[in-house]
């Protein structure tokens with residue numbers, strides 16, 4: 001039985017102003033005013049997911065969707081309680097976490113181990129992963145010589161080869177060129193079908209409806225509405241189609 005429980009989650013990002021050479025000569029009172037500010041990215045988030053739950057997270061740019069995904073993945077320390085039971089696969093920010101001096105082959109093994117596979121399992125899977133990536137001879141060279149599309153192919157191929165209980169997915173996984181994208185989409189759909197819990201950040205209402213049975217709508221870091229995907233998307237569309245709310249897009253979560 002897998003589960004995700006979030007209790008009273010609160011996340012603030014501190015903003016640090018980088019000081020350049022200009023600041024030695026010019027006193028910029030406007031910049032000073034920005035020091036010691038923070039962005040209140042998530043407030044009072046409570047969530048309870050179990051096997052069979054497929055949750056879409058929707059909301060405008062800067063609403064806190066990716067931050068929430070990262071909190072569930074355990075990337076950010078937060079105030080509140082995060083309890084996750086089950087093996088997680090994260091499909092976002094795919095191109096980070098490579099060992100730049102290591103070859104493609106070595107990175108496949110390393111990432112597999114990082115994702116919780118045993119060395120034996122990785123030896124069994126490595127040929128399939130390599131084949132799916134279609135990187136061929138490039139797998140023999142250090143990944144510092146890869147293009148960004150090649151990074152994504154490699155990371156996607158490994159990340160989707162494991163058998164997670166929980167899948168954390170950001171729709172902005174653009175996996176290489178059109179041919180690879182099509183293959184990747186199929187592999188992703190199969191993975192979505194297999195996992196016990198899906199948490200899916202998306203701007204596409206159709207994707208939310210296709211893949212998810214539950215939905216939360218985030219606004220300024222708070223859950224504005226949660227319910228079935230149908231209910232929440234209907235309310236979201238009605239809210240933003242009403243002329244009164246068209247101007248209220250954007251974020252007001254920068255604070256002293």
Ligand SMILES: Nc1ncnc2c1ncn2[C@@H]1O[C@H](COP(=O)(O)OP(=O)(O)OP(=O)(O)O)[C@@H](O)[C@H]1O
Nearest residue numbers: 013039041060061062063064065066067068251253
């Ligand atoms: N690493 C960071 N450091 C500081 N602020 C951050 C960081 N990441 C996100 N933020 C801020 O936190 C808020 C929420 O950002 P987040 O990326 O979670 O939103 P989002 O809903 O995923 O947006 P989008 O739809 O544009 O991807 C924004 O105001 C953003 O500026």
